[in-house]
Amino acid sequence: MLDLSATSLDLTRALCDIPSVSGDETALADAVHAAVQGLDHLSVHRDGDTIVARTDRSRPQRVVIAGHIDTVPINANVPSRLVTEDAGAYLWGRGTVDMKAGVAVQLKLAAELTDPRIDVTWMWYDHEEVAADLNGLHRLAQNRPDLFAADFAILGEPSDGEVEGGCNGTLRVVVRTTGVRAHSARAWIGENAIHKAAPILQRLAEYRPREVAVEGLVYREGLNAVRIAGGVASNVIPDACEVEVNYRFAPSHTVAEALEHVRNVFAGFEVEQVDASAGARPGLDAPLAQEFLAAVGARPRPKYGWTDVARFSALGIPAVNYGPGDPHLAHHDQERVPVAQIAAVEAGLRAWLSPS
C-alpha cells in the first residue's frame, strides 16, 4: 500500500521499486488506484491502467496535472539507491527521472490538497514510452473526452525543475534517388543512385537550422539525416538510395508547413512522409499560465523534445512540462534525480495550488 503521507522522496522510491515497464503497469496502477480511491475529496475513474482523480470544488478554473507511470526497460537499476555526493543527494534508478519523482509529487499533493485554489484533474497514465497508439492519454481522450475539460495542463515530464513550454513538432521523411543497375566492371552502362544522393547530404550539411520565437520562447529547429541505405551487392551499381530525414520544427508551424519546407530543401528529389507529430505552442500568455509561473518562480524555457503536452495543445489547452530530473538522463543507464529538485517541484506546485 502506497503511503501518500510519506515524503515525496520516500514515495518516489516506493514507486520506482514497483517495476512498471510499458505493458506491465498493472501492479503500479492498482497501487495508485488503491491509494487514491479512499480519499473523499477526489472522484476516481479508471481506464485500463490509467487512473484519473478529480477535485470538484466548483472553482472557476481547472488544471490537468498528468504523469505517466511506465518506464523504459530496467537495466539492473531497480530497486532505487540513495547516494549522497559532495554535490548533494541523488536517487538513482530506472524511472527516477522519467518520471516517477514527478508522479510521486503529484500523488502526494493529490492527497494533501483537499481544497485547492483551482480544481485539479490528476491523471496517471500507461504506455507513454511506446507506440503512440498505445498511449494511455490517447486512449482516455477517445473513451472519456469529458475528463479533458481544463483551462491549463501541466505534464510532470523531467524539466530539471524548470518550466518548459510547448514542444517542437517532429516530421520524418524519406528522400529517395533511383538509378540503373549494372555490373560494377561496366559501370557506365548503369546509373549510380548513391552518387546521385550527394546533393541531399550536401544540402543537409549546409543547412542552418532556424531559431523561431513563439510566444516569447525561442525554439531551435533541426534537420538531420537519421539513416541512409543503398546497395545491392559489392559488384553491382546500386539502383536505389534512401536518406531518412528527421525535421524538428517550431510549434508555430503546422505539419503541412513543415513538410512543404522539407520539400523545398530537397527540391528535385522524391520526398515521402513517414510520420509526423505537430508541436505544441507554449501557451504561456494564458492568465493561468502566468499565475503558475509567478507562483513557482520559474522563468520558462522552450522544450525541444516532443512530449504529451502536444496532445493538450491539440485540444486547445495550454500545457507546460514541469518536473524534477535532467531530461538528458531519461532512459540513461545513469538515470538519477537530485533529491532537492523533487522537493522544489513539490513546493512549487503546492505554492500555486494552496488556497491563498
Next chain:
Amino acid sequence: MLDLSATSLDLTRALCDIPSVSGDETALADAVHAAVQGLDHLSVHRDGDTIVARTDRSRPQRVVIAGHIDTVPINANVPSRLVTEDAGAYLWGRGTVDMKAGVAVQLKLAAELTDPRIDVTWMWYDHEEVAADLNGLHRLAQNRPDLFAADFAILGEPSDGEVEGGCNGTLRVVVRTTGVRAHSARAWIGENAIHKAAPILQRLAEYRPREVAVEGLVYREGLNAVRIAGGVASNVIPDACEVEVNYRFAPSHTVAEALEHVRNVFAGFEVEQVDASAGARPGLDAPLAQEFLAAVGARPRPKYGWTDVARFSALGIPAVNYGPGDPHLAHHDQERVPVAQIAAVEAGLRAWLSPS
C-alpha cells in the same frame, strides 16, 4: 558418357544438361574425366573436381587452354532449349554462356587434335563462381604448380567470340565518417556522421574515370559506391556512416597504386581496404599471342571484368579470354549463346592449333 565426336553444339547441350552449380560439380567432372582418360595422346591428371589433360609432342611452346565447369544457380533454365529466331539459332539455358559452350569446344578439340602444332595443357576446373579461395585453378596452382608451365594461356570465358585481353583489377574499400550520438530533438549536442559523408559522395559524383592504354588496348576504369549505410534509430543523430567503394583499375597499375589513388580521392577520410585483386596485362605483344590473333582473325579488345586470366598473368604467362557468348548474359535469366559463335570459336582454335 560424353561423346566428344559430337558437334560442339550437341556437346554444349550435353554439358548444360548435367547440372553443376558450384560445389556440386562432381558428376560433370566424372563425365569429363571418363571422356578424356581413354585418349592415348593425352596424359590426364585429376585434383578434386579439376581435370587436366596434356599433350606431349615436345613442341617448343605450350599453351594452357582452360574453362570452368561450374555455374551459378539454376533458375528453371535447365535443361537447355534450342530456339531458332530470325536472327539465327540460340541455345538457351544456365551455363550456355558462362561457360559450357567454351568448355564443349575445348573438349571436342582436345579429343580431335592428337598432334597439335603447339603443346596444349587443357584444364577444366571447379568453383569459379564462388569465393576465390575455393577456386579450382587456385588450388591446382598450389598442389601442382608444374602443370602451369606454359608460354601463353587462353581462358574460354564468354567474350562474344572476340579476343579480350587481360582484365582490369578490382579494389574494394570502406570510407568512413564518425560523429557523436545525440537525441535528434537536440541535434546540436551531437555531430551527424551521415552529413559528414557529403564530400565522399560529391567526389564520387564528380569523378571522371580514366581510360588507360596498356599494350595497345584501352582499359576503362570505374570508381563507384556499391553500398552506403548509417543510422542508429529514427530519433538519434548517427555517429557512423560507411561508404563501400569499388575501384576497377587498369592492369598497368598495381593494387598498391590503386589503393594510393583511392586514398588520394578520399583524402581527409578514413579508408580501409576490404579486398583486392590485381588486373592482368593483356600480354598481346608475346609472339605466341600475335600468332593466335592472326590465326583466329580477331582484333583484340580489353576485358573489363576480372577473370582468372589474372592468375596466369600473375605467374608471368600472357593470357586472353576467348569464348562464345555475350558476357552481359552471364548469370542472367535470359542466358543464351548464338549457335554460330560456338562453331566460330571452334574453327578459330582449330585453325591455330592444327599442324600447318
